[in-house]
Amino acid sequence: MMSRDEQIARAIMKREGWPKVVNDADDLGGLTKGGITYVSAVAFFGPLTRTQFESLTDNDAVVFYTMVHIRPFDTITHARLREYVIDLGVLRGVRQAVRMLQAIVGTEVDGWLGPKTRAAITSFGPAKVLAWCIGARLWHIQTRIDANATQAKFRKGWRTRTLSFDV
Numbered sequence: 001m002m003s004r005d006e007q008i009a010r011a012i013m014k015r016e017g018w019p020k021v022v023n024d025a026d027d028l029g030g031l032t033k034g035g036i037t038y039v040s041a042v043a044f045f046g047p048l049t050r051t052q053f054e055s056l057t058d059n060d061a062v063v064f065y066t067m068v069h070i071r072p073f074d075t076i077t078h079a080r081l082r083e084y085v086i087d088l089g090v091l092r093g094v095r096q097a098v099r100m101l102q103a104i105v106g107t108e109v110d111g112w113l114g115p116k117t118r119a120a121i122t123s124f125g126p127a128k129v130l131a132w133c134i135g136a137r138l139w140h141i142q143t144r145i146d147a148n149a150t151q152a153k154f155r156k157g158w159r160t161r162t163l164s165f166d167v
Contacts, residue, residue: 005066005070005071006062006066008065008070008083008086009061009062009065009066009070010062011083012035012065012069012086012087012090013034013035013058013061013062013065015035015087015161016032016034016035016036016090017034017035018033018034018035018058018061019033019034019056019058019061020033020034021033021054026150026151026153026154027154028151031050031053033053033054033056033061034061035090036056036061036064036065038050038053040064040068041053041056041064044064044067044068045060045064065090068094069086069089069090069094070086072089072094072098072113073085073086073089073094073113075113075118076113076118076121076126077126078121078126078127078130080126080127080130080165081121081126081127081129081130081133083165084130084133084134084165085097085098085101085133087161087165088100088133088137091158092140095111095112096111098111098112098113098117099111100133100136100137101113101117101121101129101133102117102120103136104124104129104132104133104136105117105120105121105123105124105129106120106124107120130165134162134163134165137162138159138162141155141158141159141162
């Protein structure tokens with residue numbers, strides 16, 4: 001039986017099109033395999049040739065997603081909010097996801113998920129935080145497209161993904 005973290009990692013892999021390798025000139029992440037950018041893979045695994053990067057296995061991806069994107073959110077106890085913020089961290093970076101949470105709950109925006117942020121999430125109400133996060137992400141998508149029209153081709157996928165996290 002898979003652990004909950006592995007289930008989350010595999011759900012991310014599915015949303016990211018694992019094991020497809022993409023190098024779309026308009027994708028700000030550059031060369032990616034199933035949502036893992038080459039740059040982040042090198043930061044995590046160490047030096048990789050393109051061939052080695054393209055040969056990453058399912059297990060490599062599960063370990064990467066677990067260590068880089070899932071574990072930082074272990075202290076969020078509301079399952080749906082945790083899964084949402086993990087997914088946001090995959091798209092925007094872990095610290096950016098935490099910053100969004102902090103801005104919503106009114107704590108210092110420093111990108112670190114500490115006791116004050118967790119207490120504020122509890123006080124605000126995790127389901128309410130999730131709803132606000134979804135709204136903020138939709139706003140961010142439109143702002144990003146307004147700033148760079150080449151990103152418009154990703155709008156439908158980004159919106160669909162965002163709205164898949166119902167409150």
